[in-house]
Structure formats: structure tokens, C-alpha cells
Amino acid sequence: MIIQTIRMKSVTAEGMGTLSVFEAEHDVPFAIKRIYYIHDVPAGVQRGGHAHKKLRQLLWCPYGKIRIRLDNGREKTDVMLDDPTIGLVVEHYMWREMFWEQDNSVLCVAADSFYEAEDYIRDYDEFLNAIKGKDLD
Ligand code: TYD
Secondary structure, three states: OOOOOEOOEEEEOOOOOEEEEEEOOOOOOOOOEEEEEEEOOOOOOOOOEEEEEEOOOOEEEEOOOOOEEEOOOOEEEEEOOOOOOEEEEEOOOOOOEEOOOOOOOEEEEEEOOOOOOOEOOOOHHHHHHHOOOOOOO
């Protein structure tokens, strides 16, 4: 499975922290229509458990440690998000599960579309059926 990550441009000011930035369409391979973030999550929690028919997303963890399990229906790969300068591109038809490895880790998501409940596939067998015959990475 090809894991697509982007390293954000980061500017460190001596003793004053770091500013990290990415630009839609320049650094991320799509225009961004929606940003959401998941916070106040205790360690040990698992979220996700779905895929999307069309949605493309960039996931990043500005604080903490979150393990992302990607599953394209043929193989599964875990990606640890524990570096605020790394973004993970998640394409459509990718089953994902997110594991909070550390209390209060924050998961930020930039998405290429507005929220559409109908775009979700929440049943794993339905996901496997949906990807049959599709030419996906
Ligand atoms: P969901 O995508 O299922 O989150 P997770 O996989 O992390 O559990 O969304 C959780 C709830 O939030 C669900 O009821 C749908 C709602 N939601 C919105 O209303 N708008 C949004 O943009 C998103 C992403 C979720």
C-alpha cells in the first residue's frame, strides 16, 4: 500500500516554538472545503471504522499521538501520527480506524468536500463489496 504523507513547511523561532503551514492545492493534492478536529479524547479510545465513496482527506496530529490504521481491502498498514509537521493523505475507498495512544491527542482533518452522511460506508462487508473491480491503489 502506498502511504502518502506531506511534510509541512515549519519555521522555528529560537526559544519561541515552531509555526507549521500547508497550503491547499500547493502542498495538499486537493482544494479544501472543510476542516474538523477531534479533541478531548481519552487514551485507549478507538474511532473511525468507515470509508468514504468520494471524500479525500488530510489527517494530522498537532498534539499527541494517534495511530491510524489504513485498510484498502487487501492490506492493512498502521501509520503513527506523533509529529505535528506530518500530514497523512487518505484517499477515497480507504477503510480507516484511529486509535488514541495518548490522552487529549488532537486529530485535525482537512477534507475536499462538505459533510455528506451518504458518502460514508460504515459496514465493512459493504466496503469490501464496493471496492470489488475498482482500480484503486
Ligand atoms: P464520524 O465521521 O463518524 O467520526 P469518527 O469516525 O471519528 O467517529 O463523525 C462523528 C459524528 O459527527 C457523526 O455523527 C457525524 C458527525 N459529523 C458532522 O456532523 N460533520 C462532519 O463534518 C463530520 C466529520 C462528522
